Amino acid sequence: xxxxxxxxxxxxxxxAVAAMVMTSGPxxxxxxxxxxxxRPDYNWGELPEGRQWGATSAVDIAADGNIWVxxxxxxxxxxxxxxxxxxxxxxxxxLIRSFGKGMFAWPHGIHVDRDxxxxxxxxxxxxxxxxxxxxxxxxxxxxxxxxxxxxxxAGDPPNRLTRPSDVLTAPxxxxxxxxxxxQSKNRVTKxxxxxxxxxxxxxxxxxxxxxxxxxxxxxxxxxxxxxxDRYNNRIQIFDxxxxxxxxxxxxxxxxxxxxxxxxxxxxxxxxSSPAQDKYQxxxxxxxxxxxxxxxxxxxxxxxxxxxxxxxxxxxxGPEGVAVDSDGNIYGAEVTQRRxxxxxxxxx
Numbered sequence: 605x606x607x608x609x610x611x612x613x614x615x616x617x618x619x620a621v622a623a624m625v626m627t628s629g630p631x632x633x634x635x636x637x638x639x640x641x642x643r644p645d646y647n648w649g650e651l652p653e654g655r656q657w658g659a660t661s662a663v664d665i666a667a668d669g670n671i672w673v674x675x676x677x678x679x680x681x682x683x684x685x686x687x688x689x690x691x692x693x694x695x696x697x698x699l700i701r702s703f704g705k706g707m708f709a710w711p712h713g714i715h716v717d718r719d720x721x722x723x724x725x726x727x728x729x730x731x732x733x734x735x736x737x738x739x740x741x742x743x744x745x746x747x748x749x750x751x752x753x754x755x756x757x758a759g760d761p762p763n764r765l766t767r768p769s770d771v772l773t774a775p776x777x778x779x780x781x782x783x784x785x786x787q788s789k790n791r792v793t794k795x796x797x798x799x800x801x802x803x804x805x806x807x808x809x810x811x812x813x814x815x816x817x818x819x820x821x822x823x824x825x826x827x828x829x830x831x832x833d834r835y836n837n838r839i840q841i842f843d844x845x846x847x848x849x850x851x852x853x854x855x856x857x858x859x860x861x862x863x864x865x866x867x868x869x870x871x872x873x874x875x876s877s878p879a880q881d882k883y884q885x886x887x888x889x890x891x892x893x894x895x896x897x898x899x900x901x902x903x904x905x906x907x908x909x910x911x912x913x914x915x916x917x918x919x920x921g922p923e924g925v926a927v928d929s930d931g932n933i934y935g936a937e938v939t940q941r942r943x944x945x946x947x948x949x950x951x
Contacts, residue, residue, distance in 0.1 A: 640907045641949050642933060648697045648945035649673065655687065656941075661712055661859070661923035663936040663943060666744065667720030669929050670694055673936065673943055674704075674711040674724055680938075682708045683731040690724065690746070695928055697945070703746030709736035709756075712785065713770030714924065715821075720744050725768040727785040732756060737764065739771050739781055750799050752781065761793050762801035772821040772829070774844055778802070780829060782818040790815040792831065792846065805846035810836055812848040819923075822861035822869070824900045832858030834875070837888045852903055855896045857888040859923040860936070869900040872925040872935055893921035895935055895946070909933065909946055 651657065660675035671693045677685035688702035689711050704711075704724075709732030713725035721741055728736030738753035753765035760766070767784040774780070777797025783789040790808040795801055806815050820832030828849060829842045837857045841850040856873035863869050876891035893911035898904050911921040922944065924936030933946040 642946040645945040649943050659938040660936040662714035663924040663926045663934045664714045664716045665926050674714050681729045715771050717773040723771045727767045752799050769819045770821045787817050819859050820861040822863045824863050824867050832861050856891050860925040862925045863900050867900040869898050870925045871896045872922040874921040874923045
C-alpha cells in the first residue's frame with residue numbers, strides 16, 4: 605500500500621472517532637486497517653456473448669452459495685429492454701441462469717431470505733409507465749411469489765410504494781422496505797410475511813429516526829435493523845419495533861450494507877468525495893469511496909477497500925455489497941458497470 609494511502613487511513617481513523625454520534629463502543633482500529641487482506645478482481649462475471657454489463661447496485665448470496673446480481677440491462681435502465689436483469693453466477697463468475705425481462709424499470713435493491721427466496725426492489729425510472737415502485741419476491745428458480753406495490757404507480761401503503769431502495773426480511777418473516785430513492789418519503793414501512801401493511805416509521809430530517817435518502821438495510825444476529833441513511837452520512841440502528849438505538853458515522857456514506865453470520869459488517873460507500881462536485885456539492889468531504897469492514901456489535905473498523913477511482917467526481921462507486929462463505933467480498937458498481945470481487949488472501 606502506498607505511503608500516502610496509509611497516511612490517509614490513519615488520519616481518517618482520528619476523524620471517524622471524533623465524528624461518531626454514539627456515546628460508547630465504536631472505535632476505528634487503524635492498526636488492522638494497515639493490513640488489508642483483500643485484492644480486487646475487476647473482471648469477475650461472464651455475460652453471454654454480445655451482452656455487456658449495465659449499472660448494478662445489487663448483489664447477494666444465494667442459499668446454495670452462488671451469487672445473485674441484478675444489473676440494469678446493459679444500460680442504466682431496463683425500460684424497453686428484452687434482456688433478463690436478474691442473474692445467478694457461481695463464485696467463479698460463471699452464469700448459471702437469469703430471468704426478469706420486461707418486469708423492471710430500474711432494479712435497485714436485493715435480499716435473499718432464510719428460505720432462499722430472492723427479493724428485488726424496482727426504484728422506478730423516469731421513462732417507465734408500467735414498471736417501477738414495487739418489491740418483488742421470487743423463488744430461486746425465478747417464479748414470482750409476491751408483489752408489494754402497484755407497478756408503475758407511486759404512492760403510499762397499504763397499496764403502493766414510492767421508489768423503494770431496499771428490502772429486508774426478519775426471522776419471523778416480517779418485511780421491511782425503505783423509501784424513497786428520490787427522497788420524497790424518507791421512511792421505513794413494515795409488512796407481514798404475507799405482504800400485509802403494518803406500519804410506517806421515520807420522516808425527513810437529520811435527527812434520530814429521521815432520514816435523508818435511506819438507501820440500505822441489514823440485520824445483525826441480535827435482530828437489530830441497520831439503515832444506511834446515505835445523505836446523512838451515517839448508519840442508524842433500530843430494534844424491530846422502530847425504536848432508535850444508535851447512530852454510527854465511522855462507516856462513511858452508506859449505499860449498501862451486508863452483515864454476515866459472525867456479525868462482521870461490510871458497508872459500501874459509493875459517493876464520498878474529498879472534493880467539490882459541481883452537480884451535487886460536497887458529499888461527505890474528507891472521506892473516500894470504497895468498502896469498509898468492521899464489527900457490527902462494537903462498531904470497530906478493520907479494513908478499508910478503496911475504490912480505484914476514489915477522487916473522480918460525479919459518479920457512483922460500489923453500492924451493493926455481499927460476502928460469500930469463503931470471505932470474498934463482492935461490490936456492485938453503478939457508474940463503472942461491473943461487479944468487483946475482492947478476494948481474501950489467507951496466510
